[in-house]
């Protein structure tokens with residue numbers, strides 16, 4: 258994953274005891290998703306989407322742990338990240354977490370339907386739609402005031418479009434259109450989403466139709482936002 262802060266190599270999370278997370282305890286796994294801390298309590302980089310996963314329920318984190326323990330172990334060593342100073346120095350992440358980590362679990366919002374709350378939970382905590390579609394500030398924190406306004410540099414340098422209800426976002430897409438896109442990847446114009454979104458659709462296609470509709474209900478309720486950021490200038494050479 259290439260970012261402004263350097264290159265991240267997502268580590269081995271198979272149950273291999275040496276190279277994966279086979280020697281972790283379930284409590285350490287909970288702490289990683291909820292608090293963004295590694296096996297020995299070190300701060301983890303938010304390239305791992307824990308600012309979203311922190312919103313998951315204890316039960317869902319335990320279920321994920323139970324599942325991950327059953328995938329075949331791989332003895333492939335994780336590659337160290339290649340980061341620029343000072344980001345290479347993990348303790349700077351304490352400051353980042355104080356500013357940008359809003360520890361969960363997400364509590365349901367009173368006065369909203371069960372379907373809307375389910376959609377919010379799936380979109381915000383599990384499928385982490387905002388990790389790519391929301392703009393970020395200079396420190397890489399999500400700009401909550403412009404949620405879902407798009408990010409010219411969303412996940413792995415791809416442009417993630419505005420998916421708020423703005424006419425330049427997905428204002429013209431109906432709930433049914435959005436649920437269909439999450440199932441098949443097809444847009445109402447008869448095109449197919451590509452890039453990182455194709456991988457997301459691989460996942461959302463496996464959800465129940467009710468869960469896809471819940472995500473659509475929630476995302477369509479997000480207030481319209483102008484796309485705030487212009488395309489970033491190309492990085493300077495040398």
Ligand code: HEC
Nearest residue numbers: 384385386389412415416417418420450451452453454457
């Ligand atoms: C890994 C980053 C990433 C994540 C996570 C992600 N998206 Fe996307 N999304 C993209 C990219 C990149 C595109 C543009 C794809 C293209 O142009 O082919 C896109 C396109 C879309 C579009 C099409 C918009 C349009 O104007 O055609 C919708 C709708 C959408 N995403 C909704 C979602 C929802 C809902 C979620 C959470 C369930 C989500 N995305 C999660 C990266 C992401």
